[in-house]
Amino acid sequence: MSDYDSIIIGAGHNGLVCAAYLARAGQRVLVLEAAAEPGGLAATREFHPGFRVSVAHTLHHFSRKIVQELGLTKHGYQPGELMNTTGLSADGQHVSIKGNLVKGVSSADAEAFSEYQAMLQKFAAALEPFWMKTMPRIGKNSLKEMLTFAQVGLKLRLLGADDMREFFRVASLPIRDLMDENYDSDILKAVLSWDAVIGSTQAPRSPNNTVLSMLYRMTGESGGAHAIPAGGMAGLVNALAAAAESQGVELRYGSPVKSIAVEGDENGQRATGVVLGDGERLTAERVISATDPKRTFFDLLGARHLEIEFTNRIRRLRTDGQVAKLHLALSGLPNFSGVDQPDGRLIIAPQMDSLEFAWDDAKFGRLPEQPALEVLIPSLREPGLAPTGQHVLSAHVMYVPRSLEGGWTETAKAELQGKVMQTLAQYAPGIEDLVLHAELLTPQDLEEQWKVTGGHWHHTELAMDQMLMMRPTYEAAQHSTPIPGLFICGAGCHPGGGVMGGPGHNAAGEILR
């Protein structure tokens, strides 16, 4: 008999969600995590004595269904208060968004914004049935699978003819076009675009569904607004781990998996367990990988066990991340000019073209001349993250190439950090004097330290050709893989990345079917 019913590789949120559901259904489940704590890119860690932070720093669409079904509230999860988003302007004329209201723009823009938000939220709601369901296979459909399509079709149809037409028009639009149609304010445009492009290798003018990516992020009751849960991101991660353990899941940290064990005979191949870094072998009825597709299929399984065309489809997945992360330990609260209390999301992209220009630099392997930033001071929301009176600054930096021309040398990292600090200092004069410690994580650092290919937030680019029943590719888009006994449940699966939980939830559903 196998040691476990299921072994899950990776205790990121999707691995934990999947584990909890399987154990709830009576399975003996082991989760193996290479790091010392759960959460993956959402894990909270001390980066300087007394200062803690997580790479993913807010929540905006974590599935309410999962919260309820796994009883996460009972395990300490409390969604935080929704945050404002502020687009910083060099002249102090900031643009501030709260819910469906915007301040700091013309009355025409403000009016358009309410309508625009309402429309997008309606579209996001129509797509809702897509996210928490396994995608149908093309060609071989069960009735249940066809119903998923039918349900979305019906929801779209119920929008009414005008809205449905508009949905099809905007879903695949570059976000830039949608912005130009609706607004005059450059900062408003840039701020709204941020949520369409963040974490991806696309800029506002890039063709290919940036609007669709944004609609995915607007799923859920917050309508796209971000929040930090009670206890920081650890609040969610710890609740997930506790929920899993309460169902009987065994969690092992500091246990990197070296390979997925495959046995083969005249009946074909089968995944039978894993081999750990220290050589220990564990067997299971099935292995479920929450890591990214390339790491799963190439590094842990080995392409030789796969078929050639399938291998090639995984190989060509676009997996280079373009977001760096800056963490600052600050001796005091920085003063952002014109911002009363910097406890929301601050976006520094003062022109619509700021994002595009930064992307142009990055796509040719260069550092962005002027990086665009999403800045948060999580310690204002969650005081436990820094010593009393001191603060943590957490910033996403766009766009930063995974493969920098000339490589990621210490000099290159210092240069990028200098640019980011210079940008911050423009809006928060004197901030450099508050810095006790700085940690800059390039996409390559994310790849190496978090074991995620390309350092890509979403494991593989969230773009039309890699979404829905194409995510990560056909023959693996329903969580099963060409290898019997091997499943995938990470962000490389439909519906995709972000801290949402859909892939883990859907994978468990497929396995228990």
Added chain:
Amino acid sequence: MTAEEQSLRHATAPDPYADERLTLSPFHARQAALNIREAWSEWNGYRFADYYYDVEYEYFCIRNTVGTYDISPMQKYHVEGPDAEAMLDRMVTRDVTKLKEGRVTYVCWCTDTGRMIDDGTIFRLGPEKFMLTCGSPSLAWLKKARFGFDNLTITDMTDNIAGLSVQGPCSCATLKAMGLDGIDQLKPFNIAYFDFAGSQLMVSRTGFTGDLGYELWVEPQLALQMWDALYAAGENYGIQPYGEAATNMARLEAGFIMPDMEFHEALKTVHLNHDQSPFELNLGWLVDFKKPHFNGRRALLEERERGPAYTLTKLDIEGNKVAEGSWIYADEGCSKHVGYVTSAMWSPAVKANIALAMIKTEHLKGELWAEIYYDKELRQYEKIARCTVADKPFWAPDRARATPPADA
């Protein structure tokens, strides 16, 4: 205008079509002299003889004496390194791990969905060294197939190895007369090496005629010297080069498949299911399900359970009208269309009207009728002829397998 004339005419100006012109085989100088009909076609970018003198004459050389066929344009790849065996074993449907050093095996390889990409042969030249030969360029597929096998190199040797097939009942005697001592002890699908002109000549007992025959592999610089030695030795046997047309006759009698006749390479096929599976081509014996994994295994296993939609079938057709391009019916009234002929000929050796045909598998047991169109001095005629399924190759003489072969 031949390339030589072209180059003479433009002796002073560079040839604007230099990159477009066909490559000349290492044996070209001798073959051109013997191609008295100037019947040239093309194979993989090489100038290649359709026939030299007369198709039937060349065919009878294969069956009665000895002929040579230029296989230099065949694609040849060296796959070398610690991962070479595993990489090829995963790519092809047969078990390469069982192939011993000094042996050759016939293989095919498929897409993930079990459709045939190409067939060819694998030579095991050493513990970690293989040569793969096939009819069409396959480097792109090999590059895809090698991903995940880091410790190997793939080298396209096509232009670096001259290949000449020596086929027919007098082939062994000719090679013996050429001085290849012990050639008569070489068993089918074995490889032997001989000293030649201070270098090495590799000989495999392989071929595409179903007859006694060998294939000679040598560095291109020695090609003409080898040709001269071979032709001097074979003079009394009436050695004669043969081209594509005679090859096609011989291989059909032997029941071998030909690309673009029996099968359409899967990677070049646009229409759904217009390619074939090994089962459809009656090559199920090449598919080794004892192997836990090879490309297309899952799809082929499903197909084996389900049964192939079509089966390539050898037909003996009544009468003497060649059933080229014929449709096959389940009844004499031609109301139920059940297949199509892929290759057909009157076989001089067997004295039979033979064909290969793709027949819907479910109809194999029933009656089969060919609707044959033929012409007589420009007038078109039609004939419905009864077909009998033949289980064995039409031509498979004992001498093809005998070691040593009987003296010619």
